[in-house]
Amino acid sequence: MAICIAVASCSINGYHGNGDDNYYSRFVTIPGAEWDYTNTLEMDVDTLRDSIASGGPLVLVIKHSQNYAYSNLWLELSYPLNDSVAVTDTFDISLADPAGAWIGRSLGAAVEKTDTLYPSFTIRRKMPLKIRHIMRLDRLDGIEQAGLIYYPDNEQ
Numbered sequence: 001m002a003i004c005i006a007v008a009s010c011s012i013n014g015y016h017g018n019g020d021d022n023y024y025s026r027f028v029t030i031p032g033a034e035w036d037y038t039n040t041l042e043m044d045v046d047t048l049r050d051s052i053a054s055g056g057p058l059v060l061v062i063k064h065s066q067n068y069a070y071s072n073l074w075l076e077l078s079y080p081l082n083d084s085v086a087v088t089d090t091f092d093i094s095l096a097d098p099a100g101a102w103i104g105r106s107l108g109a110a111v112e113k114t115d116t117l118y119p120s121f122t123i124r125r126k127m128p129l130k131i132r133h134i135m136r137l138d139r140l141d142g143i144e145q146a147g148l149i150y151y152p153d154n155e156q
Helices: 002-010
Strands: 024-029 034-036 041-044 052-065 072-080 086-094 105-107 110-124 128-133 139-141 143-150
Touching: 024 041, 041 143, 052 072, 052 086, 086 110, 110 143, 128 143
Parallel strands: none
Antiparallel strands: 024 143, 034 139, 041 128, 052 110, 052 143, 072 086, 072 128, 105 110
16 A cells, blocks of 8 residues: 555556546645644545545645654644534654654655555545644644545545
């Protein structure tokens, strides 16, 4: 699966994400690579063929500069489970190994890290997915982009 994720993050080989399948991806560029604590990134699911897709993994992609000052990134992902219940989960994303070397794919001056948040996820058309950092700082410097990719279970 890691090979599939790496390929998909470069160029969406075999996937369209334009409504003719259940693949979904959305990336948000963080202005100035300065992510404020109050800046929640909202990604609306708008490219599903079916109204509901389930069973596939939901993958996080973080692109950061070499100047990011920490070895990890705490995030909160919120989404509606149904019309009356919302889910909020926290994730500790390791960006560097214990020796301090970046984990992920180097893209010139940036590093791209992918991590599976849920191995089996249910996604719905028009579902808002919200990500925010929950580090102990008002502003994180060095986070350039965040994204989510959903791989349909039957189309991997």
